[in-house]
Amino acid sequence: MAPLPFPVAVTTLFLFIIVCCQNSFPFFFLNIIDSFLFLKIKAA
Numbered sequence: 001m002a003p004l005p006f007p008v009a010v011t012t013l014f015l016f017i018i019v020c021c022q023n024s025f026p027f028f029f030l031n032i033i034d035s036f037l038f039l040k041i042k043a044a
Helices: 006-022 024-041
Strands: none
Touching: 006 024
């Protein structure tokens, strides 16, 4: 899996922070897993 471009990494980090502020921790953790799986599927 190639490293993400800098703007994409920053945007992803912002999205994670927003999700963390809006949801409880278990949902935040599941969203991170779903996001990583989605990125791996896109990169495959």
